[in-house]
Amino acid sequence: MSNDYPNDLRYTKEHEWARVEGNRVTVGITKFAVESLGDITQVDLPKEGEDLKKDAVFGTVESVKAVSDLFAPVSGKVVKVNDPLGDSPEYINEDCYDEGWMVQLEVKDAKELDALMNAEQYQAYLKEQESH
Amino acid sequence: MKQTPLYGRHQALGAKIIDFGGWAMPVQYSGILDEHKTVRTAAGIFDVSHMGEVWFRGPRAAEAVQKLVTNDVAKLADGAAMYTCACRPTGGIVDDLIVYRQTGESFLIVVNASNVDKDYNWFVEQSGALCDVVNRSDEFALLAVQGPEAVAVVQSLADAPVAELKSFHWRSAGVAGVAAHVARTGYTGEDGFEIFCASGDAGKLWDALLEAGGKVGLKPIGLGARDTLRLEARLSLYGNDIDEEHTPHEAGLSWVVKGKGFIGEEALAKQKAEGVTRKLVGFVMKERGTARHGYNIVDESSKPIGVVTSGSLGPTVGVNIGLGYVPTALAQAGTRLQIDCRGKGAAAEVVNGPFYKRRS
Numbered sequence: 304m305s306n307d308y309p310n311d312l313r314y315t316k317e318h319e320w321a322r323v324e325g326n327r328v329t330v331g332i333t334k335f336a337v338e339s340l341g342d343i344t345q346v347d348l349p350k351e352g353e354d355l356k357k358d359a360v361f362g363t364v365e366s367v368k369a370v371s372d373l374f375a376p377v378s379g380k381v382v383k384v385n386d387p388l389g390d391s392p393e394y395i396n397e398d399c400y401d402e403g404w405m406v407q408l409e410v411k412d413a414k415e416l417d418a419l420m421n422a423e424q425y426q427a428y429l430k431e432q433e434s435h
Numbered sequence: 436m437k438q439t440p441l442y443g444r445h446q447a448l449g450a451k452i453i454d455f456g457g458w459a460m461p462v463q464y465s466g467i468l469d470e471h472k473t474v475r476t477a478a479g480i481f482d483v484s485h486m487g488e489v490w491f492r493g494p495r496a497a498e499a500v501q502k503l504v505t506n507d508v509a510k511l512a513d514g515a516a517m518y519t520c521a522c523r524p525t526g527g528i529v530d531d532l533i534v535y536r537q538t539g540e541s542f543l544i545v546v547n548a549s550n551v552d553k554d555y556n557w558f559v560e561q562s563g564a565l566c567d568v569v570n571r572s573d574e575f576a577l578l579a580v581q582g583p584e585a586v587a588v589v590q591s592l593a594d595a596p597v598a599e600l601k602s603f604h605w606r607s608a609g610v611a612g613v614a615a616h617v618a619r620t621g622y623t624g625e626d627g628f629e630i631f632c633a634s635g636d637a638g639k640l641w642d643a644l645l646e647a648g649g650k651v652g653l654k655p656i657g658l659g660a661r662d663t664l665r666l667e668a669r670l671s672l673y674g675n676d677i678d679e680e681h682t683p684h685e686a687g688l689s690w691v692v693k694g695k696g697f698i699g700e701e702a703l704a705k706q707k708a709e710g711v712t713r714k715l716v717g718f719v720m721k722e723r724g725t726a727r728h729g730y731n732i733v734d735e736s737s738k739p740i741g742v743v744t745s746g747s748l749g750p751t752v753g754v755n756i757g758l759g760y761v762p763t764a765l766a767q768a769g770t771r772l773q774i775d776c777r778g779k780g781a782a783a784e785v786v787n788g789p790f791y792k793r794r795s
Binding site for chain 1: 451462463466467468469659663723725727747748750777
């Protein structure tokens with residue numbers, strides 16, 4: 304289970320993960336999200352330079368069966384986009400925490416990071432959701 | 436939730452299980468795209484035991500069936516089958532069905548899982564006085580084996596020449612030592628069989644087919660890939676593309692309205708004479724976006740003019756495809772449509788015929 308939700312990441316209730324490195328935050332979707340969606344066929348991501356607002360929709364991910372919004376875990380400016388996902392959205396299925404990353408943000412307010420869950424909290428959250 | 440006799444096997448295979456019309460069914464095993472490709476290139480086995488089997492028996496069985504279905508029952512010889520609709524007097528589609536003739540006094544109608552009770556009640560109400568109408572859905576399991584290798588796999592286990600069956604024909608045969616009805620029918624656009632057996636024999640048959648097929652790459656296939664396969668082959672899904680609000684003429688199924696003396700005949704004849712006002716069309720997305728069930732088809736001013744009934748990536752054709760109802764004036768091949776994909780307009784183009792056709 305711990306490998307499914309790495310300890311060095313932070314998590315949101317909308318099933319995004321965030322990897323914090325200095326004032327940069329890399330964002331993707333969690334293993335739980337990937338497994339719920341199934342085979343991912345298309346990702347729509349913002350462009351470099353766009354400003355994202357915490358909890359606002361910044362893109363969509365489509366699988367064979369469903370479409371799902373992506374929510375920004377924190378506010379920030381998009382400084383990098385994982386462009387290869389445009390042609391190879393399957394990277395998200397294959398490796399959602401590495402090759403399947405989506406955008407990198409320059410964080411505006413580091414305090415927003417404190418509100419995110421750690422791996423343990425996120426897994427507890429998943430368990431709680433499951434029992435509903 | 437109801438379970439098929441193979442539920443434990445699906446769990447053991449690691450399938451993701453969903454509630455499909457009250458049935459706990461496998462939606463995927465290895466993944467929809469992989470399963471889809473497996474059926475197009477090798478073979479897949481599907482548990483479709485949730486589908487219903489209603490038998491009609493007696494001297495007036497043919498008459499009883501004809502009263503219920505739009506297609507021409509008189510055309511069926513012993514051992515033949517046909518696709519058809521059953522309609523209300525208004526022409527609205529009660530269900531789409533396959534009618535199998537065993538003899539002139541024995542017919543099997545296979546109905547959609549979600550409609551078993553509705554159909555059975557309708558059948559008894561309308562035709563129950565003419566012959567015995569028996570819902571034997573719980574007695575039967577149904578396995579579909581589909582794909583280019585399917586015929587060889589099933590033949591290798593059969594004690595009769597099932598490979599000689601023509602499309603839409605069936606016969607009884609032993610398969611892996613299990614007494615079965617083997618039909619050259621399916622819902623994928625591929626060659627293959629649908630095999631009926633007693634519920635208690637389903638596990639034995641499933642295991643034998645998986646083992647025999649394993650050598651040629653046969654895999655278990657869930658409802659997810661079943662949906663993408665049927666959509667590429669442009670086969671309608673009841674509850675999505677067809678329902679009681681739509682008629683066979685509107686759904687592009689006029690080719691199964693050939694019978695005489697069936698319920699809805701008058702309404703359908705009138706509609707045909709007057710022309711339909713809306714039609715189910717197939718379309719290919721021309722811009723980024725996936726059309727999905729319930730999305731609006733809109734005009735230039737974003738006003739809804741139609742609705743998407745099915746849509747997804749077509750994994751084999753490699754483009755996003757869909758079905759939807761549009762005003763008849765927009766049903767011509769080549770017509771540009773605009774689909775409202777969650778607030779974003781995306782262009783699509785009407786196309787004729789199946790999105791995918793196997794090379795024969």
